[in-house]
Amino acid sequence: MKPLDDVISNQSHTAETKSQAYAGSFAKLAPPPAASLAEERRNRKQRLAAGFRALSALGLAEGIAGHITMRDPEFLDTLWVNPFGMHFGHIRSSDLIRVDESGVVVEGDGVLNVSAYAIHSAIHQARPDVIAAAHAHSIYGKSWSSLGRLLDPISQDACVFFEDHVFFDDTRVLVTEKSEGAALAASLGSHKAMILRNHGLLTVGHSVDEAVWWFIAMERCCQSQFLAESAGTPLLVDPENARTARAVPGSHFVGWLQFQPLWNRMIREQPDLLE
Numbered sequence: 328m329k330p331l332d333d334v335i336s337n338q339s340h341t342a343e344t345k346s347q348a349y350a351g352s353f354a355k356l357a358p359p360p361a362a363s364l365a366e367e368r369r370n371r372k373q374r375l376a377a378g379f380r381a382l383s384a385l386g387l388a389e390g391i392a393g394h395i396t397m398r399d400p401e402f403l404d405t406l407w408v409n410p411f412g413m414h415f416g417h418i419r420s421s422d423l424i425r426v427d428e429s430g431v432v433v434e435g436d437g438v439l440n441v442s443a444y445a446i447h448s449a450i451h452q453a454r455p456d457v458i459a460a461a462h463a464h465s466i467y468g469k470s471w472s473s474l475g476r477l478l479d480p481i482s483q484d485a486c487v488f489f490e491d492h493v494f495f496d497d498t499r500v501l502v503t504e505k506s507e508g509a510a511l512a513a514s515l516g517s518h519k520a521m522i523l524r525n526h527g528l529l530t531v532g533h534s535v536d537e538a539v540w541w542f543i544a545m546e547r548c549c550q551s552q553f554l555a556e557s558a559g560t561p562l563l564v565d566p567e568n569a570r571t572a573r574a575v576p577g578s579h580f581v582g583w584l585q586f587q588p589l590w591n592r593m594i595r596e597q598p599d600l601l602e
Contacts, residue, residue, distance in 0.1 A: 345575050353580060356587075367400040371535055372407060372420040375459070376600040377593040378539035379409060381586075382463055383416035384593070387546060393463030394443035397535050398451055404428045406451060408444075410437020415463075419602045428452070441503050449508030450515065450531060457531045459538035467549035468528035475524065478548050480564040481555055485548045486572035489564075492520035492545070500526045519577070520545055536590065537582030544585070 361367035375397050382388050382395075393415070396406045407423045409415070424435030430444045450460050471478075475496070480489045495514045500523070502508055511529075515521050519541055520530045528545050532538030555561040564572065575581060593600060 343574075345571060349575060353584070356584060357580070361400075364401040369420070371397050371400065371458070372423055373594075373601050374535040374590065375407060375423060376418050376420045377590050378459075378461070378535055378586075379415040379418040380593045380597055380600050381539060381543070381589045382461075383414065384589075385543060387463050387465045387543070388415035389464045391440075394440055394447065395459060395461045395535070395539065396443065396447040396451065397459040398457070399425060405433060406447060408439070408447065410435070411440040411443075412438065419600050421602050442501070445502050445505055445508040446511060446529070447508075449505060449512040453509070453512040454515075454517075454531065456533060457538075458533055459535040460529065460531045461538045461542040462527065462529040463542065464527050465542075465546045467553060468522075468546050469526065471549040471553070472522050472527055473525050477522065478545070478552060479561065480566075480569040480572075481552060481561040482548075482564075483572050483576065484544060485551065486564055486569045487541075487544060487577040488520055488548065489566075489569040489573050489577075491518050491573065491577060492522065493518050495521050495523045497524055500524070519582075532582055533579040534583045536586035537579055540582050540586040540589075543589075 361370055375395060378395050391412050394408055396408045399405045399407060405425050405427050407425050409418055410422060410424050413422060422437065424432050424437040424439065426439055426444060427433050428448060430439060430448070432439055446462065447460050451457055475494065477492060477494055478485055478488050480486045493514055493516065495511055497510065499507060502511065519532070520528065523529060528542060530538050530541035530545060532541060
């Protein structure tokens with residue numbers, strides 16, 4: 328058996344080598360920085376509206392449930408979120424509302440979902456690195472959440488979440504209090520994703536794009552594992568290779584990059600979201 332230090336060193340070297348293989352392409356695809364806070368705010372709001380449209384297009388919207396939030400780039404203790412009761416497929420940038428740390432709407436005309444505030448305000452307060460968080464009642468995510476299990480590394484896509492997601496084992500499925508949101512945020516810790524018992528999935532990111540993509544990817548991983556286990560016992564990627572596979576596809580930049588085809592589709596097919 329290899330000494331632990333040798334294993335860790337080899338994993339780090341392999342992951343770095345894999346990252347370097349993509350470095351040139353990633354550099355060419357990276358977006359230019361915003362010229363001002365106002366431009367950054369506009370960009371984030373448009374991406375947030377596109378995120379809702381994307382979830383709707385993929386069949387992940389359900390009634391009045393679900394919310395995606397993003398941190399304002401200037402007023403860091405405030406969040407932009409979807410107005411309560413509006414279908415994901417109709418949301419435009421101008422429909423979004425901004426709420427302060429007390430849950431008061433300070434910009435926009437919509438109504439705030441108290442669960443969105445309880446969950447997301449706690450996460451953003453606990454995680455200064457998080458720009459956006461996504462949660463919806465998707466069919467495979469909420470089904471998987473009833474099993475009390477983490478996802479297994481049964482594919483390259485699933486390796487993105489290997490050792491980077493947690494199970495929130497709390498029977499209070501309706502979150503309305505800040506204390507409940509704080510418990511959820513504490514359980515999330517530094518991870519990118521969470522399975523909420525009997526509730527569904529929640530993901531976070533260093534960009535709106537990343538948070539939305541992780542949600543879509545995690546939903547698909549739940550679906551994939553259901554399918555695999557319905558036919559037999561899936562083969563697992565071993566931990567060493569799962570960590571190596573996570574290093575590139577599971578990075579913040581690739582999370583952002585994976586969303587770009589959906590962004591381009593949304594603004595081409597539904598340009599009104601930019602309004």
